[in-house]
Amino acid sequence: MASPTPLELLRTTFSAAASDGLAKKFANTPKDPWKLKYFLDLKETSPQAAPCIKCPETEESHMLDLLAKMALYAPETWYEIVTGQKCPAEAKNDYPNIGVAFDASSRLRRAGIEWYHNELTTQWMQSHGGVVPFCHLPVSLQGGATALVEAKSWQTVQAEDKIPSQPSAESPTVRVVAISDTHLLHHLLPKLPQGDLLIHCGDLSYEESRSQDAREFDEKWQELGENFPEFLKWFECSGLAAAKALRWLGSEGLFEHRVLVAGNHDYILERIGERNAQLLCKAFNVDGYLHTRNPPTDLHFKSGCKVTVWGSGVSAKAGVGGERAIKSGNVAFVYDMEAGDSQFREETEHLDEGSADIIVMHGPPANALYGKSGRVLESISELVNFVKPTLFLCGHEHNPDNWKLEQKVVDMGGGTLGVNCACTGRWNQFCGMPFVVDIPARRTADPGPQGFCSVIRQACGYDGD
Numbered sequence: 001m002a003s004p005t006p007l008e009l010l011r012t013t014f015s016a017a018a019s020d021g022l023a024k025k026f027a028n029t030p031k032d033p034w035k036l037k038y039f040l041d042l043k044e045t046s047p048q049a050a051p052c053i054k055c056p057e058t059e060e061s062h063m064l065d066l067l068a069k070m071a072l073y074a075p076e077t078w079y080e081i082v083t084g085q086k087c088p089a090e091a092k093n094d095y096p097n098i099g100v101a102f103d104a105s106s107r108l109r110r111a112g113i114e115w116y117h118n119e120l121t122t123q124w125m126q127s128h129g130g131v132v133p134f135c136h137l138p139v140s141l142q143g144g145a146t147a148l149v150e151a152k153s154w155q156t157v158q159a160e161d162k163i164p165s166q167p168s169a170e171s172p173t174v175r176v177v178a179i180s181d182t183h184l185l186h187h188l189l190p191k192l193p194q195g196d197l198l199i200h201c202g203d204l205s206y207e208e209s210r211s212q213d214a215r216e217f218d219e220k221w222q223e224l225g226e227n228f229p230e231f232l233k234w235f236e237c238s239g240l241a242a243a244k245a246l247r248w249l250g251s252e253g254l255f256e257h258r259v260l261v262a263g264n265h266d267y268i269l270e271r272i273g274e275r276n277a278q279l280l281c282k283a284f285n286v287d288g289y290l291h292t293r294n295p296p297t298d299l300h301f302k303s304g305c306k307v308t309v310w311g312s313g314v315s316a317k318a319g320v321g322g323e324r325a326i327k328s329g330n331v332a333f334v335y336d337m338e339a340g341d342s343q344f345r346e347e348t349e350h351l352d353e354g355s356a357d358i359i360v361m362h363g364p365p366a367n368a369l370y371g372k373s374g375r376v377l378e379s380i381s382e383l384v385n386f387v388k389p390t391l392f393l394c395g396h397e398h399n400p401d402n403w404k405l406e407q408k409v410v411d412m413g414g415g416t417l418g419v420n421c422a423c424t425g426r427w428n429q430f431c432g433m434p435f436v437v438d439i440p441a442r443r444t445a446d447p448g449p450q451g452f453c454s455v456i457r458q459a460c461g462y463d464g465d
Helices: 006-013 014-028 033-042 062-075 075-083 097-108 115-126 145-151 211-226 229-235 241-251 267-271 275-283 335-349 377-388 451-461
Strands: 132-136 155-157 174-179 196-202 257-260 299-300 303-312 357-363 391-394 409-411 418-419 435-440
Touching: 006 014, 006 062, 006 335, 014 062, 014 075, 033 145, 033 211, 062 075, 062 097, 075 115, 097 115, 115 229, 145 409, 145 418, 174 303, 174 391, 211 229, 211 267, 229 275, 241 257, 241 267, 267 275, 335 377, 418 435
Parallel strands: 132 435, 174 196, 196 257, 303 357, 357 391, 391 418
Antiparallel strands: 132 155, 174 435, 299 303, 409 418
């Protein structure tokens, strides 16, 4: 007896109305023909759950099977969106096989079919009055991170003019607007509020290494890689999704500085190397591209304030299991779990206690901000505890269903406020908000975050212990 396809299994598991509704919806769903053709030409084979068996996805009809897997194994999220039918009360998520649904969801976006994820976003926005809100965090208030988190002194607002003004000049502050994991969905963000410093914690792109853009980039990089100015001219006019995302990041809102770390989806930024990535970002008005081995950077503002920022695009390699049915192909700046901690510790030996006011990472720490021990680098927490920045920002781990701000805003100890700035949900749909964080700053003439003792020692020409 032949094994059923996921679409056939959906029919026998639920009803003919479910499979017919799925097919009818798909027929009327907008599709990006270029992305779809490229995806099908790859002839990839996606994970299946028994009794279905694997087969290459080469026809548009195979997209119906991806949708069927989402409805079969995650019906609480997808059944109604995918089939147009009310989800049966007895239909529950199949957690042993839910990784198959996550994989199908990811492939669907990669194939240029965004409508279903946009519907999920619409549902989330309806819970916030139909708009994407902002979250304001006044870290500069007395008591700092601990007081803010204990009192839940954050404020979610639905318009920029509802964000409180910055504290008076007597209490120098820098207003940070922080986002992460926009995954080419930046057009769904509201106009970013005005601030001093815009920070993106990585993953501007989405599935870049397996996209048609990557193939075009690879060909041009092989041709022009030794002549970066010529490559840069090509890239700026290329129409690649990464170029569009960088152009948005460099032009959105009013900021004195714009800072970026790359993420595991940002294949191009890794391939061209750290120095070239800096030049590329500056060409798009992103003046700070942060990299693990670089020293902290002083950012000066017209107000006479300054903050010191350090960042890294590092995250840990995800294994198979739980919500993941197959190893990720998005491995830019990814460190192996076994050797990654040692590598990261070695690469951050140049950082001193108090050497950065803000640490920007792509990957989260262990046991906070959605970072799970055993899936993230333990050395990230060690670094934060040692440096003790005022603000730690990250992304990478997307927002779960029904997420709450107290999961994304935490007191990390030592006066450090931690924020996961991811703007996407776990199905790679847009589901998040920009964070507006007012942090205490120093006057430009003040000593750096390393403190007065270090300044005096340096002035005396003493660099020893």
